[in-house]
Amino acid sequence: MYQSLEESAISTSPSTEPSSLILIVDDDALIRLQLRLYLQKEKYRVVEASDGLTGLAAYEEVHPDLILLDAVMPTMDGFACCQKLSEVPESDRPPILMITSLEDKESVDRAFAAGAADYITKPIHWAVLGQRVRRLIQQFHLQQQQTLLYKQLEAANRQLKYLASIDGLTQIANRRQFDEQLEYEWRRMTRQQTPLSLILCDIDFFKPYNDTYGHQAGDVCLQQVAAALNRSINRAGDLVARYGGEEFVVILPDTELEGAVHIVKKMQARIQDLAIVHKSSPNHCITLSFGVTTVIPTQQSLPETLITAADAALYQAKDQGRNTFCT
Ligand code: GH3
Ligand code: MG
Ligand code: MG
Ligand code: MG
Numbered sequence: 001m002y003q004s005l006e007e008s009a010i011s012t013s014p015s016t017e018p019s020s021l022i023l024i025v026d027d028d029a030l031i032r033l034q035l036r037l038y039l040q041k042e043k044y045r046v047v048e049a050s051d052g053l054t055g056l057a058a059y060e061e062v063h064p065d066l067i068l069l070d071a072v073m074p075t076m077d078g079f080a081c082c083q084k085l086s087e088v089p090e091s092d093r094p095p096i097l098m099i100t101s102l103e104d105k106e107s108v109d110r111a112f113a114a115g116a117a118d119y120i121t122k123p124i125h126w127a128v129l130g131q132r133v134r135r136l137i138q139q140f141h142l143q144q145q146q147t148l149l150y151k152q153l154e155a156a157n158r159q160l161k162y163l164a165s166i167d168g169l170t171q172i173a174n175r176r177q178f179d180e181q182l183e184y185e186w187r188r189m190t191r192q193q194t195p196l197s198l199i200l201c202d203i204d205f206f207k208p209y210n211d212t213y214g215h216q217a218g219d220v221c222l223q224q225v226a227a228a229l230n231r232s233i234n235r236a237g238d239l240v241a242r243y244g245g246e247e248f249v250v251i252l253p254d255t256e257l258e259g260a261v262h263i264v265k266k267m268q269a270r271i272q273d274l275a276i277v278h279k280s281s282p283n284h285c286i287t288l289s290f291g292v293t294t295v296i297p298t299q300q301s302l303p304e305t306l307i308t309a310a311d312a313a314l315y316q317a318k319d320q321g322r323n324t325f326c327t
Contacts, residue, residue, distance in 0.1 A: 023062065196252070
């Protein structure tokens with residue numbers, strides 16, 4: 001068994017920063033003792049293991065900042081132990097300093113090939129060891145800081161990208177994401193020569209709704225409608241976006257007109273289920289009008305033509321008295 005942190009740790013200064021932790025792996029108890037006393041004098045915390053296998057177990061448990069590794073040991077030697085540790089992702093892997101009496105070139109090459117960061121020979125030159133230890137730990141901490149910063153940057157970028165693609169009020173896709181997705185699906189459908197459907201819809205008599213119930217109630221209504229529309233789609237490439245004010249748009253790739261109409265009917269049912277009271281509407285509740293179009297895109301045509309056609313169909317639905325759809 002390896003000696004635990006508590007057993008061999010020295011009482012650290014009242015500084016809030018804990019001192020670096022070093023794992024000593026050596027089968028020679030005297031060497032371990034000498035190393036421990038030296039490192040503790042240098043204000044490091046120390047954990048010991050007497051062979052490669054227990055060294056690995058200790059590494060797993062305490063995650064040291066540096067490993068001092070002997071080469072010749074029973075059970076698992078330093079080279080095998082080093083090799084095993086090289087499987088740990090580079091950003092989490094502490095540096096390994098081989099300390100051995102093996103002085104031949106082959107052993108040195110083997111150690112570095114197995115992933116050792118540095119190599120010194122016994123008998124130990126203590127001042128040299130001190131410098132190497134300090135430097136290796138410094139480098140490791142710097143590398144960890146860089147990894148952390150990089151991860152934070154990546155997370156911030158993901159968050160920015162998300163925020164830039166979402167409508168703040170309704171939490172569904174915004175116009176920008178719609179534009180990107182339409183471009184993407186247009187190219188994809190052009191290549192595949194499969195139909196692309198678009199639904200444009202608009203809340204009926206929404207101005208009088210705002211006038212009657214107030215702008216805040218209008219906002220809540222928009223949120224509920226957006227969620228209801230969003231619940232009506234389920235395929236991977238489908239997208240519902242807020243197109244503007246009280247208008248929403250739906251992209252349905254690989255979808256025939258029949259399929260798009262099916263989605264519209266589902267949306268109508270979901271909106272009806274909301275049963276949002278609207279006194280000054282002829283239906284006494286919130287309804288939507290829909291314009292639906294389907295095309296098989298070509299190299300010569302533009303995505304805007306699909307929007308124009310859906311808009312014309314929507315206008316027609318409004319013209320027919322609203323709460324309906326046109327194709
Ligand atoms: P129609 O049936 O012809 O569509 O009539 P309408 O009253 O819905 O159409 P109109 O275009 O005249 O009015 C749209 C209204 O939508 C006016 C505007 O105040 C409201 N609106 C747009 N964006 C928002 C929003 O973010 N929040 C709220 N509460 N209202 C909004
Ligand atoms: Mg040994
Ligand atoms: Mg409108
Ligand atoms: Mg409207």
